[in-house]
Amino acid sequence: MTSLVLTLTETLRYKGALGQWSWVLHRITGLGVVLFLVLHVIDTSWAYFYPELYVKAIAVYQSPLFTIGEFALVACVVYHAYNGLRIALIDFKPVWWRHQEKAARYVLIATAVTLVPVFVLMFSHVLKHYQSPDVQVLGLDAVVESQIPFIAGFVIAGFAALLLSAITMAILPKSAAGPKAKPTGSQIERFWWSFMRLSGVLIIPLVFGHLAAMHVLQGVFDMTVAGMTVVGVPVSGDATALWNGINASGTAVEFVGERWNHLLGGVAIWRVFDAALLMLVTIHGFNGLRYVLTDYTSFNPMLKRAAIYLCIMGAVVLLVTGIGALLGTIDQTAVDMAKEATAKLFAP
Ligand code: HEM
Numbered sequence: 001m002t003s004l005v006l007t008l009t010e011t012l013r014y015k016g017a018l019g020q021w022s023w024v025l026h027r028i029t030g031l032g033v034v035l036f037l038v039l040h041v042i043d044t045s046w047a048y049f050y051p052e053l054y055v056k057a058i059a060v061y062q063s064p065l066f067t068i069g070e071f072a073l074v075a076c077v078v079y080h081a082y083n084g085l086r087i088a089l090i091d092f093k094p095v096w097w098r099h100q101e102k103a104a105r106y107v108l109i110a111t112a113v114t115l116v117p118v119f120v121l122m123f124s125h126v127l128k129h130y131q132s133p134d135v136q137v138l139g140l141d142a143v144v145e146s147q148i149p150f151i152a153g154f155v156i157a158g159f160a161a162l163l164l165s166a167i168t169m170a171i172l173p174k175s176a177a178g179p180k181a182k183p184t185g186s187q188i189e190r191f192w193w194s195f196m197r198l199s200g201v202l203i204i205p206l207v208f209g210h211l212a213a214m215h216v217l218q219g220v221f222d223m224t225v226a227g228m229t230v231v232g233v234p235v236s237g238d239a240t241a242l243w244n245g246i247n248a249s250g251t252a253v254e255f256v257g258e259r260w261n262h263l264l265g266g267v268a269i270w271r272v273f274d275a276a277l278l279m280l281v282t283i284h285g286f287n288g289l290r291y292v293l294t295d296y297t298s299f300n301p302m303l304k305r306a307a308i309y310l311c312i313m314g315a316v317v318l319l320v321t322g323i324g325a326l327l328g329t330i331d332q333t334a335v336d337m338a339k340e341a342t343a344k345l346f347a348p
Pocket residue numbers: 023026027029030031033034037077080081082083084085087088192193196197199200201203204207281282284285286287288289291292
């Protein structure tokens with residue numbers, strides 16, 4: 001954290017050119033999205049594993065604090081995506097390097113041009129929600145309280161990575177673990193360099209499509225409106241069927257169930273879509289986090305190793321949790337549990 005603050009203050013002191021600012025912004029936006037991703041994949045998996053907890057998680061997303069965060073998140077994703085595309089294109093064609101400064105300016109303009117209409121649409125969802133007569137808002141204390149397990153999880157993961165690093169350093173021969181350890185893996189780093197660019201480009205349509213569905217076409221508030229259609233799922237016309245494209249119970253669990261259980265030509269397309277998104281963003285995001293953390297811990301081999309372990313652990317936990325949920329079946333029992341939990345959550 002201190003090092004990230006130092007990066008910022010030094011950029012301000014140095015009055016960096018646009019290139020320097022692009023680098024700092026790319027780093028901060030990437031870190032912001034990774035942090036969100038950790039909360040989001042764990043929360044989403046509860047739709048299958050713990051329907052009652054998912055109800056609360058969505059109420060937290062609908063609270064004013066998270067609404068502000070949602071605007072910031074969308075801004076981070078859009079800037080990071082456009083700037084990442086600039087990096088990937090320019091690295092692909094080194095003759096374009098001389099246009100770096102101009103390209104960085106275009107990225108800022110494109111971000112602003114995209115965000116203005118998107119924010120207007122997002123804001124219209126917020127307004128509609130607060131104008132509704134039966135709006136229910138979770139208190140700030142409950143919102144803050146809901147984040148405590150995540151903070152505890154981050155601290156525990158940090159200590160576990162440090163412990164594992166210390167044990168490995170003690171076991172490994174000095175030559176392999178010490179500060180003068182021979183540089184290995186340049187081929188692996190070349191792979192990661194290409195992966196970051198290719199995965200970044202592939203993520204753009206997936207994450208933009210996902211955000212368009214959840215913020216523009218519908219808003220996160222629409223997930224809990226009874227009788228509402230569900231984005232990306234056509235209404236089947238069979239009103240008696242549980243999965244007919246309408247969120248009859250008005251629970252977030254039924255919303256996710258409608259999407260994950262919808263079949264197109266026998267294929268659960270939203271599960272496949274989410275699995276592709278999950279794998280790409282998790283591996284890209286945690287490898288990016290590794291770049292950042294190892295940059296700031298390179299002075300101490302044990303800390304640097306702990307940073308790498310932390311990123312591997314984080315990615316594995318998210319992949320296992322996310323895929324576990326995608327392979328599960330959301331059924332009527334889960335929807336009933338969610339209905340009961342919703343009634344309790346806002347009970348006077
Ligand atoms: C939307 C499409 C995206 C594109 C085009 C993109 C592109 C890139 C590129 C080209 C890099 C530089 C890699 C390098 O220096 O070798 C990068 C770094 C990074 N990306 Fe992304 N990315 C995208 C989405 C994401 C997402 C969704 C996350 C978070 C889950 C993320 C997190 C990061 C992080 C943390 C870094 C490291 C930043 C640093 O080293 O300063 N990116 N991205």
